[in-house]
Amino acid sequence: SGLLVKSLTNALAADMGFGTREGVVATVELPPTLEESQGLQFYAAVLERVRSMPGVRGAAFVRTLPLSRASRRRFRIEGYEAKPGEDMELVINVVSDGYFETMQIALRAGRAFDSRDRSGRAPVAIVNDLLAKRFFAGNALGRRITDSGGRAMEIVGVVQSHKYLTMQEPPVATVYYPLEQEYRPRMTLAARVDGSARAMVDPIVRAMSAVNPRIPV
DSSP, rough: OHHEEEHHHHHHOOOOOOOOOEEEEEEEEOOTTTHHHHHHHHHHHHHHHHHHHHTHHHHHHHHSSOOOOOOOOEEEEOOOOTTTTOOOEEEEEEOTTTTTHHHTOEEEEEEOTTTTTTTTTTEEEOOOEEHHHHHHHOOOOOOOOETTSSSSEEEEEEEEOOOSSSSSSSSOOEHHHHHHSSSOEEEEEEEEEEEEEHHHHHHHHHHHHOOTTTEEE
C-alpha cells in the first residue's frame, strides 16, 4: 500500500508537459446527417458560449486527449530520407484554435492555429519539438511534411512535447492538424476553469446543449 501511494504521488508530481489541474472535459459525437460546414458551425458556437462563461479561462476542441489513445499516419518529410526499415508513422491529433493555450502546452516557435487555418486555405500543421529535432535539426518552421493521403502541409508552429500515450513512456513525435482543415464528427471539449472544476461541469454541459439540444454531451 505504501508503494502504491508513493507511486501515485510521484506520478501526480511528474511533469506531463501539459496542465493537469482545474480542467473539465466533455465529448460530443455529431450525427452523420450533419454536413461538415454545419459541424464546424456547431463547434464554433460551443466555443463562443463556453469561452464567455464566468470562470472559464480557456476552451478548445481536441480529437484525442493526452494519455488516452493515439492515431497514426505515415509521413514523408521534406529533405529527409528515411533509413531502411525506419518507422515513418507518426502520432497525429486534431485540435481547434486555443488548444495549446488551454492545455498549457508551451509554444516553442512560430504560431498556434487561428482563423487563417480554414477549409480551402493552404494546409498547415503544427509539430512538437521532438519531431522538429528528429527531422529538421530543430528548424521546422516553413518546412513541409506530406501525409499518406498526399496532403502537403507547411509547418507553422512548434510546441512543447508532452506525455502522449502513458505517464511511463517518453514523448513521441506528433503532428497536429487544425480542426477546420481536418473535420472530425467526434471531438472532446477541454476547458480550463477557475476554482472547482466539479462545480463547472453542469454549467458547461448546459452551455454545450443549448447550441443543439439533440446532440448528447
